[in-house]
Each structure stands twice: as C-alpha cells, then as structure tokens.
Amino acid sequence: MNQEKTANLFDFQKVALETLRIEENALQILARQIDGRFSRACEIILRCKGRLVITGMGKSGHIGRKMAATFASTGTPSFFMHPGEAGHGDLGMLVEGDVLIAISNSGKSDEIMMLMPLIKHLGVPLITISGDDRGPMPQNADVALTLGDIQEACPLGLAPTSSTTATLALGDALAVALLDARGFTSDDFARSHPAGALGKRLLLHVKHLMHTGEDLPKVAPNTPMNKVLYEISDKRLGLTTIVDEQERLLGIFTDGDLRRLIDKQQGFDVNLLVQDVMIQNPWTISQEARAVEALERMNERKINQFVVVDETNKVIGVISMHDLIQAGVN
Structure with a gap:
C-alpha cells in the first residue's frame, strides 16, 4: 500500500x-x-x-x-x-x-x-x-x-x-x-509593548503628535483672506485657527471652506476679513486625550483635524488624521 x-x-x-x-x-x-x-x-x-x-x-x-x-x-x-x-x-x-x-x-x-x-x-x-x-x-x-x-x-x-x-x-x-x-492595568501592559498596536492605542496621546509652535497656523480675526490663504498654504495643515489677542480660539477656516466660499460667491474678494467667513465654535480636543480617541472622534464627525486647546480655550496645537495614521494609530 x-x-x-x-x-x-x-x-x-x-x-x-x-x-x-x-x-x-x-x-x-x-x-x-x-x-x-x-x-x-x-x-x-x-x-x-x-x-x-x-x-x-x-x-x-x-x-x-x-x-x-x-x-x-x-x-x-x-x-x-x-x-x-x-x-x-x-x-x-x-x-x-x-x-x-x-x-x-x-x-x-x-x-x-x-x-x-x-x-x-x-x-x-x-x-x-x-x-x-x-x-x-x-x-x-x-x-x-x-x-x-x-x-x-x-x-x-x-x-x-x-x-x-x-x-x-x-x-x-x-x-x-x-x-x-x-x-x-492595560496602561502598564502597553508600556512593555510600546511598538505594538496596543501600545500605540494606549500610550500615544494627542500631545505627542500635535503640531505646535511655529508649525501652528494662527491668524487674527481681522486678517484679510489673501494672508489667510498664505498661512494655510505655509503651514500645510489644511486650515488655520483664528485667535484673539490672548490666543483663545475664535474659529477656524479650512481649505474646504475656501472651496465652498468660491462656489457660493463665484470667486471672492481677497480683502475679505476672515472673521466674516470663519467657522465659529469648531470641534476641539484636549492634549491629554488618547490619539486613538482623536481618530475615533474624527471618523464620527467626518472631519480631518482637531484644534487642541487648554482649559482656558487657548490654542496650543492642531492634530490631523494624517498625523494619526502616519503614527500607526488605528
């Protein structure tokens, strides 16, 4: 056989x-x-x-x-x-x-x-x-x-x-x-597995990935649109924040808002002030929030960025979906 x-x-x-x-x-x-x-x-x-x-x-x-x-x-x-x-x-x-x-x-x-x-x-x-x-x-x-x-x-x-x-x-x-x-705890476990998916989910916070300092797009409310567009283009985050003299958040203006404004007005006046077209009360997030939470909330709200503010509503950073994906957060 x-x-x-x-x-x-x-x-x-x-x-x-x-x-x-x-x-x-x-x-x-x-x-x-x-x-x-x-x-x-x-x-x-x-x-x-x-x-x-x-x-x-x-x-x-x-x-x-x-x-x-x-x-x-x-x-x-x-x-x-x-x-x-x-x-x-x-x-x-x-x-x-x-x-x-x-x-x-x-x-x-x-x-x-x-x-x-x-x-x-x-x-x-x-x-x-x-x-x-x-x-x-x-x-x-x-x-x-x-x-x-x-x-x-x-x-x-x-x-x-x-x-x-x-x-x-x-x-x-x-x-x-x-x-x-x-x-x-799960946090303790993650600390011994920092390179794994669990470690990234539990250890990475918004503060570790957000853009700050000179990379943070900010303009005053009375900034004309030509300068706003330059700030958005220069910082390459797809938006700019609008802040008051204490750098507290007043609103945002994104490249998507720009496209909608052009469609609505068939072009627009570059001398238009950003305070007249900005989005007020935008979604924000704390720097202490976990990165995975930021990604989940972006997906829920169908947005690509969060403005990061402190307890006084002062703008301290911006985090994008690209930042999260690039860091391996999923």
Whole structure:
C-alpha cells in the first residue's frame, strides 16, 4: 500500500480530537492541584526584590521561555536561564533576592540538580513544577507545584504533550494571579509593548503628535483672506485657527471652506476679513486625550483635524488624521 493511499485511509481528525480530549482532561486534573501551594508560590514571587528566573531542560525549557516572556510582559520582571549553560557560568545570572522556578516533569533533571548546592547557598527561594512531588527537585523546593497524574497525548507516552500543555497553563495561571494582585492595568501592559498596536492605542496621546509652535497656523480675526490663504498654504495643515489677542480660539477656516466660499460667491474678494467667513465654535480636543480617541472622534464627525486647546480655550496645537495614521494609530 503506497503512502498516499495510507494517508487517505487514516483518520487524522479522530486522532486530533482524541489528543485534545486527553489534553483537556490534563487541565482538569491540573485544576485539582491548585491549592495552598499555589498561593504560597504567588506570595513568594510578590515579595521578590529581584527577578523571577525560570529554568528547565528540553521541552520544559521551551515552556519556561514562554513563561518568562509572559511574566515579564505582565509586571513580573523575569528571564529564562538555560540549566546546561548555567553550569558553565550562566548561573551568575542568579543573585540573592531572585526567585527561581525550576521545571521538570520527572522532578529529577540532572542539569538542574547539579545547580542545587549553589541555589541553596544563595538562599534563593525555589519553586518547582513537576508531575508529582516525589523527585529530588520538589523535595528540595520551598514550594513544589505539581501537575497531577496526567496522561501524555502522545500514543507512545513519550513525547511531552499533555505535560507541557499543563505546565504552560500553570505558568499562565501564576502570571494572571500576580497581574491581578499587583493591580496591573492595560496602561502598564502597553508600556512593555510600546511598538505594538496596543501600545500605540494606549500610550500615544494627542500631545505627542500635535503640531505646535511655529508649525501652528494662527491668524487674527481681522486678517484679510489673501494672508489667510498664505498661512494655510505655509503651514500645510489644511486650515488655520483664528485667535484673539490672548490666543483663545475664535474659529477656524479650512481649505474646504475656501472651496465652498468660491462656489457660493463665484470667486471672492481677497480683502475679505476672515472673521466674516470663519467657522465659529469648531470641534476641539484636549492634549491629554488618547490619539486613538482623536481618530475615533474624527471618523464620527467626518472631519480631518482637531484644534487642541487648554482649559482656558487657548490654542496650543492642531492634530490631523494624517498625523494619526502616519503614527500607526488605528
């Protein structure tokens, strides 16, 4: 029987569903392991003055790397330390004040056990994650977290599958519990993800993108239209603000207003004063508003710019839809 024909007869979906059933059952078993040990582990990490260091060999190490990344992005300073490299100098990463999470399903990783004397010497609290608490690692731990008697989804019972899924879920549970206990907010999350879309949505404010100073178009109300047009053209924002002597906002005049004025009057007198044709009470926004809010409000009102004013209605900036899009706000 050729390979293609064999593949056609094989029920891939059945195996997939059975794999997911076994891993789902593993998570249910893990849930029954959550007890006072979990709380003690969280308390140790919360009291940590240094970093949360995570170590593990092989597949446990891959899970440990992901756990460290999750902790670091949710308010718990953390990094991964490879146990093999630690035995050749990298153990210097671990210092007094840190907390160590060591992962080994068997609870007896040789590479980690070799580090145990120095871990004890440093007085670093040790939290272990293993299948049960009978191995030498959990026996030496301050807190031994266990996964329970779970079945690997691998039909040979050899490849780490359900055990790594459960370990990852336990790491997520720790990270989320700590996040909640710290009062970690979406703003805090954004500060550790400044380059991402979420960071831009939460960290960028109008004041970071608005045009100010010499780039800010402003004219007095008695300015003739020829000079108004020059100001709009020179500042290249598609409008100018009209301000009083204290630079408080009186109105705006946009290039769209210009086109409508020309259509209405079949041309216009360049000596016309802007106060006679300006738009009064235009939409404004605070410099403290989030950039994403500015974009949403522009879309709602079908406008392309906001005048930015302070609490006294003094003009301090202009922000355009182009500025927001260029900054990656969406």
